[in-house]
Amino acid sequence: MQKYSDRVNRLSFSQTFVMSNKVREMKARGIDVISLTLGEPDFDVPHNIKEAAFEAINNNFSHYSPVPGFLDLREAICGKLKRDNSLEYLPSQICVSNGAKQAILNVLAAVINDGDEVILPAPFWVSYDEMVKMMGGTSVFIETSIETDFKMTAEQFENAITPKTKVLLYSSPCNPSGSFYTHEELEQIANVVAKYPQITIISDEIYEYINYDGKHTSIAEFPQVYEQTAVINGMSKAFAMTGWRIGYSACPEWLAKGCEKIQGQMTSGANTMAQKASVTALKTDPAEYRYMIDEFRKRRDLVYGLMKEIPGFRVNYPEAAFYFFPDISFYIGKTLNGTIINDADDFAMFLLDHAHVGAVGGVSFGNPNCIRFSYAASEKDLKEAMRRIRECLEKY
C-alpha cells in the first residue's frame, strides 16, 4: 500500500494557511468573518514595479534565468545591502529564490545533517521548526515572554549551545512578536557566535523596512560573524509582492554555492518576470514606498489603543512588522460557552466561531499563551474586529 514518507509524517500544515483557509471557507458559506490571519500587505504592487514586469514580458524574458538569479538582480541586491545595511557582498554571494521561505530552506538544506541542532528563540515564525524537521534537524527552543519583549539574551543563547548546534535562526523584526533586536543586543549575540565557528546564523530580515521606532541592524554588520551569517530578505513584505515569490540569501561564497546546488536540483530558480521587476523595486528610493509603512504605523497605534481595552489581554507594543502577539493566558483553563480553552489555538478557534475574527494561535509559533493578529488590514476591519472580540469576551 502507498503511504507517506516519514518526512511528511513529521510535518504539520502551516498554521497560518490553515487558519486563513478556515476563514475562506466560512466566507464562502456566507459568514461575515474578518481575517487577521495571514501576514501579507493589503496594498497593491506599486505601479513602477508592475510596469517593469510588463516590460520584461514584452522583452521576452521567458527563458530560464541562471539558477541563482539574473546578474542584474544580484547586483541590485548587492547595491541594496550596501545602501541600507553598509554590507559588502558580491553577486556570487547572492542566491535569488522563490520567496524568502525557499531562501531559508536552501541554507538549512546546505548546512544541516540528521540530528544537528538549530536554535530557535521562541516565539518564531511557524515555518522554521517545520523546515528544520524537513531537513532532519532538531530544534532547540529558547523561551521568552512578553516581559522581555519576546527577546532572548546572549546568555540564554550561549546556554543553549551544544556540540551539535549548527544554526541560530531568528527573524528581526520578529514575526510574530513585532519586536526587533537592537544594535547592542545583536553585538552581544554576535560575540557569542564568533566563539563557535561551526554555527551559521540565519538572519531573517524580511520585515526590515517595517520598523517604526528603531534602526534596523543586520547581524552580518559585525565583522566577527560576517563569514558565519546568511542574511535573508525578499520582496514580499517591503513591496507588497507576496504572490510574486522573490526572496534571496546573501552568504559567504561557499554557502551561496551550496544554495545554488540545492536550488538547481529543486526549482531551477525563480520566476524571470518577477526577477526583472525586483530590479526596479530595489533600485527605487525606499522613500517612494514609505506610504505603506506610514499606514501600518497608523494601524499599529489604532489597534494598540483598542486591544488594550479587551478584557484578559496583555498587549505588547510591537515596534516593527505588522503583528500583535498578546498574552491571553487569562483564558487558558477556562470554559467559554461550553468550550474548554487548553491553549491559544483553542482560543483562536473560539474567537473565529464566536466573534467571527480570524487569528492564529501561538502554539505553532512556540508560545501557547499568545495569539497572533496581523494588522495588515483596513482600519475599518481592524476597528470592527476589535469591537467584536471585546463584545464577545466581556461576558466572561
Ligand code: PMP
Ligand atoms: N520569514 C518570515 C519571518 C515571514 O513572516 C515570511 C512570511 N511569509 C517569510 C519569511 C517568507 O516570505 P516569502 O516566502 O513570501 O518571501
Ligand code: GLU
Ligand atoms: N509569513 C506570513 C505569515 O506569517 C505568510 C504565511 C506564511 O508564509 O506562512 O502569515
